[in-house]
Amino acid sequence: MPDPTTLANSVQTGECRLHELTDIDDVDADTAAAARRLIVEEQADIALDAVSDYGFPAAEATANIENMIGTIDIPIGVAGPVIVNGGALTGKRYLPLATTEGALLASVNRGCTVLSAAGGAVARVMKSGMSRAPVFRVDNVVTAKALVEWVRDNIDSLRDAAEETTNHGELESVTPYAVGRSVYLRFRYDTKDAMGMNMATIATEAACEVVEKETDAELIALSGNLCTDKKPAAINAVEGRGRTVTADVTIPRETVVDRLHTTPSAVAELNTRKNLIGSAKAGSLGFNAHVANVVAAMFIATGQDEAQVVEGANAITTAEVRENDLYMSVSIASLEVGTVGGGTTLPAQAEALDMLGIRGGGTPPGSNADGLAECIATGALAGELSLLSALASRNLSTAHADLGRE
Incomplete structure (x- = not known):
């Protein structure tokens, strides 16, 4: 197994990048974290003693963080x-x-x-209900109105597509909002005991494929900021989220x-x-x-x-x-x-x-x-x-x- 110093050198010479360390054969997450610490310590001329003192295998956090170098203790x-x-x-x-x-x-x-x-x-x-609101582009206000009506008439098709992606999530509603040539569809899901943001995103993507296939609307972004995620928003204060x-x-x-x-x-x-x-x-x-x-x-x-x-x-x-x-x-x-x-x-x-x-x-x-x-x-x-x-x-x-x- 390559040691942290060898791995650090491989990054510094350009042979691989920080996030690729765990792709190398026989390199576990803790060894990769140690190599990254060596690189940061040398660059910043510091010692990361406290950061390196963590109480669980780094592999347990691979789904939570990238380029891990350790942890920070919070009382x-x-x-x-x-x-x-x-x-x-x-x-x-x-x-x-x-x-x-x-x-x-x-x-x-x-x-x-x-x-x-x-x-x-x-x-x-x-x-309760987690939301995701993609934005579509349409030709004009007439096609915007047509999309709004299509969504209301085809909610079952959207539900089938969305729920096909999850064993637990359930599509509760789809609320359309039209602004000029932009149409936002605010999907709301019951995500059970999961916070559900990833679940809602994946399910909504599947539903969007149905919208694009059956209408002339073009998906511009899976999130159109009407969700609204991680930003102050009146719609969340009124309609709720989570x-x-x-x-x-x-x-x-x-x-x-x-x-x-x-x-x-x-x-x-x-x-x-x-x-x-x-x-x-x-x-x-x-x-x-x-x-x-x-x-x-x-x-x-x-x-x-x-x-x-x-x-x-x-x-x-x-x-x-x-x-x-x-x-x-x-x-x-x-x-x-x-x-x-x-x-x-x-x-x-x-x-x-x-x-x-x-x-x-x-x-x-x-x-x-x-x-x-x-x-x-x-x-x-x-x-x-x-x-x-x-x-x-x-x-x-x-x-x-x-x-x-x-």
Whole structure:
């Protein structure tokens, strides 16, 4: 077997490229990673000691990354336990959060404690569906209208073609949008426990072949940005993408006063002036305090696609006084999560999903991914409750200072 130094030399002399190292006979993924580290260390004049210290065979990550040189450790902590009263998951759970932001875990943990004291958060997935929206070119508005009508009349043919590519995905709908000579078809799929982006892409490609064969439309791109993936988009806020999930709680007034050192009316007013009016004035798509914090931390911990935090932060927080008590909710419109495939198969991320009791495919299919969405929504609610209360009691900066944060 060639050693890392020999392999590094072969790259530097132009005999092969970084990504071709594992194509060489008898070269395993760990040896290839070591060779790449040698190249980077020499070029940057550094030592990659920490990056090289990883706890699983590099071959286990070949589906997750290319040109691997090692891993980066991110601290992971837990908040809770918190009582989750979900449609797919119930009971006490520790929520795994991976982050480098000091005070985040402490804040979410405080919120979890208050949620549990109030009987826990109630969480429900309102709808689910992964979308992919190809764009076609047509001759004019007349042919655009004809394509729209053809799609509506031939949904069964599109469904047959799409579902032929997958054992689990189901085509739920195809919604056409015409803009001049461009026609966008927003395909929406039930992807069960998979996040489903790859599944939706492959299935949509098969359906597009039917469109091109049976009409005069020409496919320009498999993604026309009306999906919308990894970008802020009003269509996701309205129509949803992935899981649309809501969590709420009613907290007795005395609990708010004793544990959060504020009042229901103060939290409700702050939420209106900050999260609703302030966000509206800013033109924000998310009307919340920091939902992205919990979404990002739980995405990293459980092996989700971290770029989709952009859509996961598409959330609205509400707060109101009900019979002197505090009612709060967090509604996340487009939470794209899965418990099979992708980063969920990596060892640490699999353990985090085991912590929640939802790794792999659920029974019935889709229930584990629903459970993960409910846990994330519960964590987001805990984070919103804690931060808004800290702001309402004017002790946010004090809390950070007490935890030694700069």
